[in-house]
Amino acid sequence: MVEAGTHEKGDAWVLIEPSERREVIVKSKLERLYGNAIRETIESMTSNIKAKIVVEDYGALDWVLRARVESALRKYRGEQQ
Amino acid sequence: MAINAVGRDVPTEINGQRFKPFAGDMKTPPEGRRAGSLLRMVPEGRDKVVDSIEEVIKKVGLEDGMTVSFHHHLRNGDFVVNMVMETIRKMGIKDIRVFPTALFPVHAPLVDMLSDGTIRRIEGSMNGPLGEATSYGAMRETAVLRSHSGRVRAVESGEVHIDVAFIAAPTADRYGNLNGVDGPSACGPLAYGMVDAYHADHTVAITDNIVPYPAHPISIFQHQIDYVVPVDKIGDPAGIMSGTLRITTSPSRLKIAKYALEVIDRVALRDGFSFQAGAGGISLAVTKFLGDLMKKRGIKASFINGGVTKYVVDMLHEGMVDVVFDGQAFDLDAVKSLREDMNHIETPLAMYGNPYSSGGIVNMLDVGVLGATEVDIDFNVNVNTHSDGLLLHGIGGHQEVAAGSALTIVTVPLYRYRVPVIRERVTTVTTPGEVVDVVVTEHGIAVNPKRDDIIEAMHGSRVPVYDIQELQKKAERICGKPEEPKTTDDIIAAILWRDGTVIDVVYKVKK
Numbered sequence: 167m168v169e170a171g172t173h174e175k176g177d178a179w180v181l182i183e184p185s186e187r188r189e190v191i192v193k194s195k196l197e198r199l200y201g202n203a204i205r206e207t208i209e210s211m212t213s214n215i216k217a218k219i220v221v222e223d224y225g226a227l228d229w230v231l232r233a234r235v236e237s238a239l240r241k242y243r244g245e246q247q
Numbered sequence: 248m249a250i251n252a253v254g255r256d257v258p259t260e261i262n263g264q265r266f267k268p269f270a271g272d273m274k275t276p277p278e279g280r281r282a283g284s285l286l287r288m289v290p291e292g293r294d295k296v297v298d299s300i301e302e303v304i305k306k307v308g309l310e311d312g313m314t315v316s317f318h319h320h321l322r323n324g325d326f327v328v329n330m331v332m333e334t335i336r337k338m339g340i341k342d343i344r345v346f347p348t349a350l351f352p353v354h355a356p357l358v359d360m361l362s363d364g365t366i367r368r369i370e371g372s373m374n375g376p377l378g379e380a381t382s383y384g385a386m387r388e389t390a391v392l393r394s395h396s397g398r399v400r401a402v403e404s405g406e407v408h409i410d411v412a413f414i415a416a417p418t419a420d421r422y423g424n425l426n427g428v429d430g431p432s433a434c435g436p437l438a439y440g441m442v443d444a445y446h447a448d449h450t451v452a453i454t455d456n457i458v459p460y461p462a463h464p465i466s467i468f469q470h471q472i473d474y475v476v477p478v479d480k481i482g483d484p485a486g487i488m489s490g491t492l493r494i495t496t497s498p499s500r501l502k503i504a505k506y507a508l509e510v511i512d513r514v515a516l517r518d519g520f521s522f523q524a525g526a527g528g529i530s531l532a533v534t535k536f537l538g539d540l541m542k543k544r545g546i547k548a549s550f551i552n553g554g555v556t557k558y559v560v561d562m563l564h565e566g567m568v569d570v571v572f573d574g575q576a577f578d579l580d581a582v583k584s585l586r587e588d589m590n591h592i593e594t595p596l597a598m599y600g601n602p603y604s605s606g607g608i609v610n611m612l613d614v615g616v617l618g619a620t621e622v623d624i625d626f627n628v629n630v631n632t633h634s635d636g637l638l639l640h641g642i643g644g645h646q647e648v649a650a651g652s653a654l655t656i657v658t659v660p661l662y663r664y665r666v667p668v669i670r671e672r673v674t675t676v677t678t679p680g681e682v683v684d685v686v687v688t689e690h691g692i693a694v695n696p697k698r699d700d701i702i703e704a705m706h707g708s709r710v711p712v713y714d715i716q717e718l719q720k721k722a723e724r725i726c727g728k729p730e731e732p733k734t735t736d737d738i739i740a741a742i743l744w745r746d747g748t749v750i751d752v753v754y755k756v757k758k
Contacts, residue, residue, distance in 0.1 A: 175664060198730065199665075199730055200665060200730070203727055225664025225666070226664075227664075227665050227725065228726075
């Protein structure tokens with residue numbers, strides 16, 4: 167299990183843990199404004215990973231979100247090797 | 248429905264009452280005469296004290312369907328609204344129209360009264376939970392939001408008739424003289440409550456500080472108060488006063504303040520100028536920087552209209568401004584100064600910016616610096632709803648300060664977290680672009696094209712000047728385009744311009 171990011175405003179927190187089936191859980195303070203955009207970003211970056219992915223968004227700009235997801239992904243791949 | 252002057256489709260009837268569509272500031276002349284209150288004769292005796300709220304409600308004869316009013320000088324520390332409304336609910340009185348100047352998160356207990364039949368509608372600012380509940384459809388009738396001055400106009404014109412005004416009074420004597428500068432719940436002026444005291448059929452002061460007759464100073468006079476009800480506490484000082492307000496420390500917010508200062512310097516700064524002050528982080532910074540610049544230039548201001556804080560009081564004490572007009576005090580320094588300084592003047596809200604009067608303070612303002620939730624490419628400003636459509640804030644004095652000031656500056660970040668602030672179209676129009684001159688962001692400023700003089704004055708400045716469309720595109724590039732609010736066709740609130748015309752409406756948000 168790996169985590170990246172923080173629970174600060176303007177940031178996002180990402181958790182990835184190994185799982186039999188792929189599962190993506192997104193919680194966002196801006197669900198109504200950017201829920202779809204956030205899911206698209208996560209999907210495009212993690213679609214090849216079979217794991218449980220939890221993202222809590224606190225109003226992160228898209229590239230902040232991407233950085234947090236990428237950070238979590240690299241940690242995750244490192245642990246899997 | 249009709250299309251108004253800012254292109255919004257607005258109803259001509261709200262809660263069974265006729266309203267005109269917004270036609271532009273000062274474009275709809277008033278009709279008729281000022282409305283009055285019930286004539287009454289005080290009973291014999293030298294004492295107006297009634298022991299409980301329940302008893303006073305019986306005495307004034309509050310009935311189903313009537314209108315009760317409150318002022319919000321106690322802000323988020325207020326106990327009076329909940330105390331009175333809970334008593335009304337317990338007494339089984341229904342269908343009340345609540346007419347506050349503003350409600351705050353502390354008034355969340357009223358949410359249940361929207362559904363249990365106690366309250367049919369609220370006409371006033373709703374900051375937080377009540378606004379949110381209303382957005383989701385909790386209120387039976389349509390909410391009506393007015394600016395500070397618009398509310399005064401509504402009362403004076405008879406658009407809203409107050410049956411009973413409940414006036415929180417930090418200090419009172421037994422014969423109904425009131426002030427807000429003394430007592431454990433001191434709040435400063437009682438400016439918001441004055442129009443209610445004058446125009447309501449019945450007036451009740453609620454106090455936690457009875458003093459020997461006559462109370463002094465006097466903000467609201469005895470001939471306008473029918474009853475005085477003593478209670479343990481009218482409020483929580485921690486919620487009434489803001490504590491020490493701090494200037495923003497964010498470099499980008501400070502940059503906004505510095506850009507705004509340069510606009511003021513080039514366009515309006517001169518000996519004897521005047522400005523509107525507020526308590527927001529950027530607004531405080533502008534006030535502070537303006538004070539520093541005035542010292543450097545050796546000039547002083549004729550008056551500051553507040554929103555009074557320590558920063559304003561310091562300028563008064565240093566002789567940098569002749570007079571402070573006070574409609575609202577934000578900290579204890581402001582309260583103390585109002586009590587002690589002759590040139591710190593409590594102003595009735597009727598004097599603020601009512602367009603249907605012989606002229607308000609805002610008409611004499613050189614500079615008004617305001618905030619916004621959103622601004623659009625037509626310079627329209629939204630301070631009421633968030634970009635997801637939820638109604639979460641009141642209008643305050645935004646409309647009249649923007650309309651009255653010779654130079655109206657709106658200071659905003661280009662985006663907040665991921666939410667763009669400069670939009671193609673604001674979610675709700677509170678203040679029309681016609682009365683907004685300059686939008687200042689941390690990236691640069693945009694000047695309303697009709698203000699050639701300001702564009703001219705900014706030549707040679709280090710402050711970047713953009714078309715507002717460029718700022719909007721920049722914000723969208725950074726944030727991405729947000730989804731539209733998910734709303735239904737049901738109107739949950741009407742936003743009135745200060746003259747009582749409908750400038751916009753707020754739609755019900757889907758859960």
